[in-house]
Amino acid sequence: MLSRWLYFQNIDFVVVSIHITMSTFAIDTQDTAAIEAAKTTVAICDRSHWGRIKVSDDERLRFLHNQSTNDFQTLQPGQGCDTVFVTSTARTIDLVTGYVMADAVLLLVSPNRREYLLQWLDRYIFFADKVQLIDVTDETATLSLIGPASDTVIEKLGASAIIGQPYGNHQVFNGIDIAVGSGLASPGYTLILPASIKETVWNQIVELGAVAMSDRAWEALRITQGRPLPEQELTDDYNPLEVGLWQTVSFNKGCYIGQETIARLNTYKGVKQYLWGLKLSAAVEPGTAITVGDEKVGKLTSCIETVDGYRGLGYIRTKAGGVGLQVKVGEVPGEIVEVPFVSHQYPD
Numbered sequence: 001m002l003s004r005w006l007y008f009q010n011i012d013f014v015v016v017s018i019h020i021t022m023s024t025f026a027i028d029t030q031d032t033a034a035i036e037a038a039k040t041t042v043a044i045c046d047r048s049h050w051g052r053i054k055v056s057d058d059e060r061l062r063f064l065h066n067q068s069t070n071d072f073q074t075l076q077p078g079q080g081c082d083t084v085f086v087t088s089t090a091r092t093i094d095l096v097t098g099y100v101m102a103d104a105v106l107l108l109v110s111p112n113r114r115e116y117l118l119q120w121l122d123r124y125i126f127f128a129d130k131v132q133l134i135d136v137t138d139e140t141a142t143l144s145l146i147g148p149a150s151d152t153v154i155e156k157l158g159a160s161a162i163i164g165q166p167y168g169n170h171q172v173f174n175g176i177d178i179a180v181g182s183g184l185a186s187p188g189y190t191l192i193l194p195a196s197i198k199e200t201v202w203n204q205i206v207e208l209g210a211v212a213m214s215d216r217a218w219e220a221l222r223i224t225q226g227r228p229l230p231e232q233e234l235t236d237d238y239n240p241l242e243v244g245l246w247q248t249v250s251f252n253k254g255c256y257i258g259q260e261t262i263a264r265l266n267t268y269k270g271v272k273q274y275l276w277g278l279k280l281s282a283a284v285e286p287g288t289a290i291t292v293g294d295e296k297v298g299k300l301t302s303c304i305e306t307v308d309g310y311r312g313l314g315y316i317r318t319k320a321g322g323v324g325l326q327v328k329v330g331e332v333p334g335e336i337v338e339v340p341f342v343s344h345q346y347p348d
Contacts (some may be wrong), residue, residue, distance in 0.1 A: 030212075032307050035220060037211035038186055042147035044210040045218050047183065047190075048198065051114025052137045053121075056104040058130040064098060064105060067124060067257055069240055071250035075100045080168030080179060082248045084240045085117060090258035090265075092234040092243060093120065095227075097190070099170050099179055106177075106192065108142065110230050124257075141198035145210060146188040146221070153208050154178065154189055162189070176201065184218075185225040185340035223302050224311050226277055226339025232286060232301045233275055233313060241271045242315065244342025273298065273315045276322065277339035280310040280332055288330040290314050292321075300329050313339070 037043040055064060065072040070083035080099040086092055094113040099106045109117050118135060125131050145153055151163050159173040162180060170179035175194065182188025193201060206212060228234050228243050240249055241262060251266060265271055278290075283303055290298035297320035303312040312329070316322070316336060322344065325336040 031214055031217040031220065034211050034213035034217040035307070038146040038184075038213065038217075038221060040148065042145055042149040042153055042188075042210045043213040043217075044202065044205050045144045045146060045213040045215075046141075046198075046202065047144050047218075048141040048195070049111045050137075050142055051107075051109040051111060051117070051135070052140050052142065052192065053107040053109060053114070053118060054104050054134040054136050055107060055121075056132045056134065060105050060131055061100070063125070063129065063131045064107075065253065065256065067121065068096070068098075069245075069249045069256065069258070069262065070098075071253045072098065072100070072105070073253070077102045078169060078171060079166075080170055080181075082168070082245070084234075084243075084245055084248050085120065086240065086258035086262075087236070088257055090239040090261035091236045092228075092230075092238055092240060093117070094230050094234060095245065095248065097168070097179075097181070097183070099168070099177065099192070106136075108190070108192070113230050139195055141193055141195045143191040143193070143198070143202065143205070144182050144184075144188060145191070145205070146182040146184060146186045146213065148187055149209070150182070150188040153205055153210055156208050157204075184221055184227055186221070220304050220306050220311075223304050223313055224277065224306060224339070226275065226313060226341035228275060228313075228342070229302065233315075238273075238275075238315065239265065241265050242273050243275050244344055246343045246345075271318060273317050274322075274344050275301075275313060275339075275342055276316050276344075277337040278312040278314055278327070278329065278334045279337050280312050280329060280334045282332045283310055284312065284329045284332050286312075290316065290334070291328050292325070295320075297327065 034043045061072045068083040068085050070081045077100055082097050085094050094110050097108045121133055159178050162171050162178050165180050167181045170177050177192040179190045284300055286300055286302055288300045289296050298314050298316040300312050300314040323336055323338050327334050
């Protein structure tokens, strides 16, 4: 098992390296069209390389409730939520979406975290626990509809009953589990379906007018909207409140891994840095220091070229400022901009 884990860790490294290398390539016409569709009409992205883990048996909700930041025990079948798996010191492992079903919970996890999370969760299942973990990635597929016209496609697929429901709610239509939420800050839906029908469903949706989106176009939207990625924004250096993932944290539920640290940060308003977007004048390598004058105030975590110029994500010390702050990333001038996926305020 250890050799298998190490093998997948090497794959994880390759995936992250690809993301960093891709950021140096110019965005092409097809990517531009897909991003524009995600903003104005509808795009479709194949996210089947993301991991899917089924958690089943009688104590599945209690188990996930105790292992992550959100409140699973109040969820009913047909509901879902985003949650963060963290270490005992509340350092981030992955941002995950959980869909509660009648007999299981399906976790949609980042592509470079599937094997790690399986190992991580398995460590906390003890002999008497009624919890089963099954990796269903290879037998299933995930497609995301992104954009304001997603409702039109969903209606034509015969799934109009899901339209207008809260984020994370999901229903099965013709063998496809359709959930509210695109995976980004844009409106849309996530479809989880048998791998055997993925091509048929993909072609049907494209025929209905959705524009095909590449992984690179998704990455451009991810960065400009501020969705954090493991090994870049989600690492041992940051906790969920610094990332700005307040919507994934329940401050009213019982004990869970990392709770004490997160509760203390919230109670004493102790968040000292936040994830922000950056508008840059040139490409910069992730990991580069962000400075104001001679003072280091943060670190760049992601960078990509878009049709609107270079955009990045990075952590900035709270006292340094926020939107509009003029900075340097290495030797490259930049400006802090807001990103819609995360929040920078303490909840009321």
